[in-house]
Amino acid sequence: MPSVYDRQVEWPVLAVVTVSLYLFSTVVYRLYFSPLAKFPGPRLAAATLMYEAYYDVVKQGQYTFKIKELHKKYGPIVRISPYELHVDDPEFYDELMSRTSPRDKYKYYVDQFGIPKSSFSTIDHRLHRMRRQPLNPLFSKQSIFRLEPTINGLVEKLCSRFDEFKKSGQPIPLRIAYSCFTTDVVTLYSLNKCWNFLDDPEFSPVWCATIKATADMGNLMKHVPWLFGVIMSLPDAVISIIFPDMMLLINWRRSLTSHIQAIIDGSNEKGEKDGDGLSRTVFHSLLESDIPAEEKTLDRLVQEGQVVVGAGADTTAHALTTTTFHLLDNPDKLAKLRRELEIAMPDRYAPAKLSVVEQLPYLAAVINEGLRLSYGLSTRLARVSPKEELRFKEWTIPIQTPVGMTSVMMHHNETIFPDSYSFIPERWSEQPDGGRSLEKYLVSFAKGTRQCIGMNLARAELFLALATIFRRYDLDLYDTKRARDIDLRHDNFLPQASLESRGVRVVIKG
Numbered sequence: 001m002p003s004v005y006d007r008q009v010e011w012p013v014l015a016v017v018t019v020s021l022y023l024f025s026t027v028v029y030r031l032y033f034s035p036l037a038k039f040p041g042p043r044l045a046a047a048t049l050m051y052e053a054y055y056d057v058v059k060q061g062q063y064t065f066k067i068k069e070l071h072k073k074y075g076p077i078v079r080i081s082p083y084e085l086h087v088d089d090p091e092f093y094d095e096l097m098s099r100t101s102p103r104d105k106y107k108y109y110v111d112q113f114g115i116p117k118s119s120f121s122t123i124d125h126r127l128h129r130m131r132r133q134p135l136n137p138l139f140s141k142q143s144i145f146r147l148e149p150t151i152n153g154l155v156e157k158l159c160s161r162f163d164e165f166k167k168s169g170q171p172i173p174l175r176i177a178y179s180c181f182t183t184d185v186v187t188l189y190s191l192n193k194c195w196n197f198l199d200d201p202e203f204s205p206v207w208c209a210t211i212k213a214t215a216d217m218g219n220l221m222k223h224v225p226w227l228f229g230v231i232m233s234l235p236d237a238v239i240s241i242i243f244p245d246m247m248l249l250i251n252w253r254r255s256l257t258s259h260i261q262a263i264i265d266g267s268n269e270k271g272e273k274d275g276d277g278l279s280r281t282v283f284h285s286l287l288e289s290d291i292p293a294e295e296k297t298l299d300r301l302v303q304e305g306q307v308v309v310g311a312g313a314d315t316t317a318h319a320l321t322t323t324t325f326h327l328l329d330n331p332d333k334l335a336k337l338r339r340e341l342e343i344a345m346p347d348r349y350a351p352a353k354l355s356v357v358e359q360l361p362y363l364a365a366v367i368n369e370g371l372r373l374s375y376g377l378s379t380r381l382a383r384v385s386p387k388e389e390l391r392f393k394e395w396t397i398p399i400q401t402p403v404g405m406t407s408v409m410m411h412h413n414e415t416i417f418p419d420s421y422s423f424i425p426e427r428w429s430e431q432p433d434g435g436r437s438l439e440k441y442l443v444s445f446a447k448g449t450r451q452c453i454g455m456n457l458a459r460a461e462l463f464l465a466l467a468t469i470f471r472r473y474d475l476d477l478y479d480t481k482r483a484r485d486i487d488l489r490h491d492n493f494l495p496q497a498s499l500e501s502r503g504v505r506v507v508i509k510g
């Protein structure tokens with residue numbers, strides 16, 4: 001008869017054997033019996049998510065570059081994880097990001113931000129449609145046209161900060177300055193309460209750090225999404241020591257919560273509205289819409305606010321920074337743009353008119369080229385077809401399979417964009433149709449039903465800010481190197497330059 005001691009020994013052995021059998025059978029299933037087993041790709045990636053985790057976490061945002069290598073080896077469709085495929089073929093983008101067929105998002109991707117109730121993170125296409133519908137009118141082209149004086153007011157404020165730097169001769173940290181501008185625009189529009197970061201003499205560096213930290217954490221959180229809950233349950237003092245970056249995010253959520261609570265209570269009705277004519281915010285639209293009451297809770301509105309403010313700030317600032325850098329790095333292109341602006345805007349101090357600057361062919365080409373080289377999000381965007389198989393060349397992709405595509409690969413497709421790493425606005429402006437057919441392959445804002453809702457706002461900011469700045473100032477790069485400070489080196493959801501980057505800085509010559 002076994003003794004109590006023997007039984008104590010048996011349990012750990014049994015546990016190890018059970019876990020080993022489970023792991024073994026899971027790997028065998030993934031490699032030989034999964035509906036994705038027929039797709040090409042590395043065996044290790046098909047066997048375990050740890051393959052991706054290694055490139056995401058240990059190598060700090062390198063999986064996108066690894067996927068590019070995998071396509072060279074395995075062809076245009078690759079199995080990049082036990083559950084996910086990736087396609088590198090620009091002609092498939094419209095089909096994957098369909099406008100007409102239902103497309104869900106992939107839980108693994110959206111879990112990285114801990115905002116499951118936002119429209120951005122909504123997985124089901126029907127629920128997404130319901131959440132997005134009340135927001136659409138606020139981001140239409142017409143609504144954004146009405147916002148022109150507000151954007152121009154903030155462009156002026158940005159220029160007055162530039163004037164201060166012109167006097168002092170100090171270099172301007174461009175990404176941070178632009179980030180204050182884009183955040184002031186998006187908070188004024190979405191919260192009816194401008195955060196006035198442009199007023200901060202230091203350009204609110206904590207805000208930039210918050211956005212960067214939120215994006216950087218995604219690479220880890222994707223793999224351990226439960227960590228959010230664990231961290232949130234800890235006291236602030238402990239979080240500040242163990243995860244100081246997370247504290248930035250928590251503080252941001254708290255400040256949004258109080259802003260949105262004020263909107264719910266009606267206490268900010270006056271807010272900025274008198275000055276800027278912003279009578280309705282994103283949250284008024286949501287609160288007044290006929291979506292069910294559970295969709296109007298403070299918690300959900302805060303998550304929606306986090307996306308609108310977070311998505312609207314850094315992406316646009318990055319596009320502005322990248323475009324400014326490339327113009328200053330290519331004096332011939334800059335001279336061409338300035339000639340166009342001088343004719344269209346005879347008074348260099350008058351506010352730019354959106355209806356005028358949007359029609360300038362070279363500026364439009366410069367902006368397209370800046371958007372191309374800033375990518376939008378550097379990470380792959382996966383879509384799931386919930387009801388129908390997708391067809392890609394000779395492949396049939398099973399229903400419910402997440403399939404990703406990446407703007408970085410689209411925008412560096414040498415057949416579509418030859419010499420793709422060079423800044424060449426002429427690739428747009430010298431097309432017979434002004435580059436319109438090429439825009440099919442410009443996917444910084446993604447496409448289809450889950451496309452960026454803020455695209456019209458972002459484009460208006462780009463046109464107004466760049467036209468004004470390059471009409472008014474003569475800038476020079478300051479201690480800025482393309483390889484160190486601009487080129488994409490880490491895909492942390494948002495594109496990041498090298499770890500040694502000092503940021504793009506400029507001085508004002510005149």
Ligand code: HEM
Binds near residue numbers: 119376449451
């Ligand atoms: C150059 C600037 C911008 C770029 C490149 C950009 C890019 C993107 C991309 C690629 C997506 C799709 C993400 C996905 O599929 O998971 C997206 C979604 C989104 N963006 Fe933007 N964005 C920009 C500016 C803005 C602005 C100014 C706002 C806000 C006012 C904004 C608000 C949003 C929201 C709310 C979503 C989620 C939409 C949904 O899921 O229905 N973005 N953006």
